[in-house]
Amino acid sequence: MIRDTAPRRKVSAVAGLLAVAALTLAGCGAGTDAAGASSAASESSSQTVGASSEAPSGTESSGVAGQASGAADGLSGSLTVFAAASLKATFDRLRTTYVEQHPDVDFPEISYDGSSTLVEQIRQGAPADVFASADEKNMDKIKDLVTDRVDFATNTLQIAVAPGNPKGIASLADLARDGVVTVICAAQVPCGAASHKALDAAGVTLEPASEEENVNAVLTKVASGDADAGLVYATDVNSSGGEVEGVDFPQAAEAVNTYPIAVLSDSRNQAAARAFVELVTGDAGQQVLAAVGFGKP
Amino acid sequence: MPRWLYGPAVVGLAFLTLPVVALIARADWASVPTAITSPAAVAALTLSVKCGLAAVAVCLVLGVPLALLLARHDTIVTRVIRALVTLPLVMPPLVGGIALLYLLGRRGLAGQYLDLWFGITIPFSTAAVVIAESFVAMPFLVIAVEGALRTAGTSYETVAATLGASRWTVFRRVTLPLVLPGLASGTVLCLARALGEFGATALFAGNSAGVTRTMPLLIYTSFNGGGADQDAAIALSLLLVAVAIVFLLLIRGWRPETRQ
Numbered sequence: 001m002i003r004d005t006a007p008r009r010k011v012s013a014v015a016g017l018l019a020v021a022a023l024t025l026a027g028c029g030a031g032t033d034a035a036g037a038s039s040a041a042s043e044s045s046s047q048t049v050g051a052s053s054e055a056p057s058g059t060e061s062s063g064v065a066g067q068a069s070g071a072a073d074g075l076s077g078s079l080t081v082f083a084a085a086s087l088k089a090t091f092d093r094l095r096t097t098y099v100e101q102h103p104d105v106d107f108p109e110i111s112y113d114g115s116s117t118l119v120e121q122i123r124q125g126a127p128a129d130v131f132a133s134a135d136e137k138n139m140d141k142i143k144d145l146v147t148d149r150v151d152f153a154t155n156t157l158q159i160a161v162a163p164g165n166p167k168g169i170a171s172l173a174d175l176a177r178d179g180v181v182t183v184i185c186a187a188q189v190p191c192g193a194a195s196h197k198a199l200d201a202a203g204v205t206l207e208p209a210s211e212e213e214n215v216n217a218v219l220t221k222v223a224s225g226d227a228d229a230g231l232v233y234a235t236d237v238n239s240s241g242g243e244v245e246g247v248d249f250p251q252a253a254e255a256v257n258t259y260p261i262a263v264l265s266d267s268r269n270q271a272a273a274r275a276f277v278e279l280v281t282g283d284a285g286q287q288v289l290a291a292v293g294f295g296k297p
Numbered sequence: 298m299p300r301w302l303y304g305p306a307v308v309g310l311a312f313l314t315l316p317v318v319a320l321i322a323r324a325d326w327a328s329v330p331t332a333i334t335s336p337a338a339v340a341a342l343t344l345s346v347k348c349g350l351a352a353v354a355v356c357l358v359l360g361v362p363l364a365l366l367l368a369r370h371d372t373i374v375t376r377v378i379r380a381l382v383t384l385p386l387v388m389p390p391l392v393g394g395i396a397l398l399y400l401l402g403r404r405g406l407a408g409q410y411l412d413l414w415f416g417i418t419i420p421f422s423t424a425a426v427v428i429a430e431s432f433v434a435m436p437f438l439v440i441a442v443e444g445a446l447r448t449a450g451t452s453y454e455t456v457a458a459t460l461g462a463s464r465w466t467v468f469r470r471v472t473l474p475l476v477l478p479g480l481a482s483g484t485v486l487c488l489a490r491a492l493g494e495f496g497a498t499a500l501f502a503g504n505s506a507g508v509t510r511t512m513p514l515l516i517y518t519s520f521n522g523g524g525a526d527q528d529a530a531i532a533l534s535l536l537l538v539a540v541a542i543v544f545l546l547l548i549r550g551w552r553p554e555t556r557q
Contacts, residue, residue: 116521181421186504188521209421210503211510213517221503225404226420 077269078106079276080127082118084134084190084259086155086215089239090288091132091280097288098279105272114214115139115190122264129267130276132259135190139260146262148274151297152281153259153289155233157191157198158246160222165245167228172202172249175229183218183227186211190257191218195231197255219244233257235293258297317538324535325528332532340507341515342536345492348423348511352430352491353484359431360438360487361480365472367439368446379443386436393432394500401428401501425502426509430491437486445479446472485548492541512537 079098083091091110099107111118111128115138122128122142131146133139139149161169167180175182184206185192192211199206209227212218218230223243230244237246261280263273279285286296332338367379385393401408401419411417419425453475457467473480495513502509504518512533519530 114521181418183421183503186518186521188518188526208505210505211518212504213499213521217500220500221420224398224402226398226402226418 075102075272075275076104077272078108079129079269079272080108081110081130081132081276082122082126082128083110083112083130083132084115084118085112086134086233086235087132087259088112089292090294093288094276094279094285097284098276101279102272102275105269105275116188127266127268128264129269129273130261130263132261132280134259135193135257136260137193138190139262145265147265148277149260149262150277150281151258152261152277152285154295154297155235155257155259155293156252156295157194157231157255158234158237158248158252160219160230160232160237160240160244161228161247162222162225163242163245165247169229169247172199172204172251175231176204176206181209181226181228182206183210183212183221183230184208185215185218185231186213189214191215191231191233194255194257198231198249198251201251201254202249233293238293256295259294320531320534320538324531328528329532329535332529333536335529337506337510337515338529338533338536341510341512341533342540344423344426344507344509345511345513345537346540348426348430349488349491351427352434353488355427355431356435356438356487356491357484360435360483361442363435364439364442364446365468368443369451382439383436385433386440390433390494390496391500394429394497397425397429397432397497397501401425420501421503421505421509423502423508426498426511429497429501430494433494433497434487434490437490438483441479441483441486442476445476445483448479449475481548485545488544488548489541492537492544512540 081091081095088110091112095107095110099105113121115133115135118128118131119133119138119141122131122145131139131142132152134155136151139146143149159169159172159175161167167174169175169180174180184195187193187196191214210221212221215232215236218227218232219236219240221227222230222232223240232244234246237244261277263270263277267273280289290296363382367375367382388396398405398420400406401411403409403412403418403420408419411419419428449472453471454467457471458464462470493513494511495517498509498511499514499517504510504514510518516530516533516537519526519533
């Protein structure tokens, strides 16, 4: 048929097209962020699979090592935690503490992502034991899938500006000034919802240069100097290592974000999951959270 | 073809099409018309199509000469150039976006002078979207056209030249018609890539309704919202798929299948 009659040139053009198509697959970002999210999803789920398949051996070792060290409190098996991206610094430290306290629990790296992405992954069956959300709205979306829900921290907004505040930004109204490039989070993500609440409270109408998909993107734009100001969480300013400076504003009190944490009802390790929630809500956890600027719920 | 190869071929087809089927199955059809005719969707689609076409134009104007350069010279230098040209293919588009920001951002390598001398800032503008899309899409065009040029060879060009045609005439009347199929497939890939571009655009151009919020950005923004917004995201995805198919068919129709 075609292959018999078509000249070689055409065949090779098709072959070339195929080769390029293959490259598209390899380098393609189309889904990029989606891909980022989904690869994170597959990563985390594969981690979990790995973890749960190792669970039996973990249990075995708990019998031996636990008795030997005397630190055994009956907790073993594996523990998978999904947490909002803004919790990374604090939850990584708390994970270390947890592993020290419960050496028999297999606790792989925590999966951090935007709360809405994590909620979607949990809905689609990603096997998590604990979920910590950056806002109540996202936790509400899966309220029938969780138990033992408790608020453990709050976060307030700050205006992030370049070090030294060269544009002299002192209030939300300054963000709407001519010649000030402001970026905020998109209204759909928690930091954006909070930003709009604060702007409404201040009666400021803002035409942001960009509505970013997450708070880190806002921080990046301010840190790189492409934006003069951005609305981010106080904890983000704190963890930026001096790349940006924070400006407080009174309306932030109108838009305080509350962080809930909960155990997934489907968790196969409820005891270990509850122990982690207790660590976060207990004194040790609250100290770690306060150190980077989180407030008490 | 050997019979048994039909097996993997069918699996491959299923692998590529089933996700789209799932998307269609998940769509809330009652809400689709409202979602795809909302002002936000129309603005994003218009912007996507405009920027996509502009990016393709940029790629054609700059990419075809680049392909010619690569196809007609074979030295160490051109081999290095080829590797450089394909770099955006292997780079995650997010990295491309960061790189563009460092070059053309307000404090970027070149961007600071654009700002200082001309008062031009590129991030957060529609131009930034076109730049980001061209950056990720051009390699597809260059590779496709270069392949076609190499396959076509230089014999016809040589003959034309000996008959007294000028270099420009040879390019216009011999070279270009010969590589038209390759040029067409390259353009298709280039446009498809530009329409779907997300990572580099999100980082370099930002996300501002009507200015830089193309369809993929609107889809991602909507998807983050959950609930009704997610239904809208799915409807918008289907719309983008439909638009891409229309473009593919248009270009296929234009492609001179029978020329050879």
